[in-house]
Amino acid sequence: MAALPLATAEACDANPHLISSGDLRALQPIFQIYGRRQVFSGQIVTLKVFEDNVLIREFLEERGNGRVLVVDGGGSMRCAILGGNPVQQAQNNGWAGIVINGCIRDVDEINGCDIGVRALASHPMKAYKKGIGEKHVPVNIAGTRISDGEWLYADTDGILVSQSELSI
Secondary structure, eight states, X not given: OOOOOOOHHHHHHHOHHHHHHTSEEEOOSOOEEESSOSSEEEEEEEEEOSSBOHHHHHHHTSXXXXXXXXXXXXXXXXXXXXXXXXXXXXXXXXXXXXXXXXXXXXXXXXXTSSSEEEEEEEOSSBOBOOOOOEESOXXXXXXXXXXXXXXXXXXXXXXXXXXXXXXX
C-alpha cells in the first residue's frame, strides 16, 4: 500500500529527532521533476546499474503496488537509462514513482504520465542493453545512503528517505 502524500517541509519540521538520528534524510537537491505526479511516496525498491536499462525495464514490468523504484545510475550524463515506454508501463503497473541518478529521455511522453519521476537531466541517446546491475542493494545517491525497503517522500520541495513509514 502506498504511503499517503506528505509535505516534505512539514515532515522535517515535525521530526527533528528523526533527522538527528539519521532515520530521516533529505537528498541533495540535484533532481529535475518529471511526470504529472509532482507529489509521490512509497516503499523503496533499489537498483544499481550503469548506462544499462534492462533491469529497470524488468522491474517496471512487475506490479508496483505503490512502491518507488530508486535507481543509482552512477550519475552518468552520457545516455538515458529511462524512456517513455517503461514509464508508461510503470504507471499502468501501479508504481508511485521512479528516482533516477542519471538521465531520462522522451520527456514529453513522461510528462504525460500519471507518475512521479525524478532524474538528473534528459539525454537523447539510449542506454546499452546488457542486463548488468544489482537488485535490492543499498545505493548512495545525492549524498544519502538508501536501502531497499525504506520509504521515500517526494514533492516540489525535495525528496526525503525514512527508515520507516512516516505518519501524517
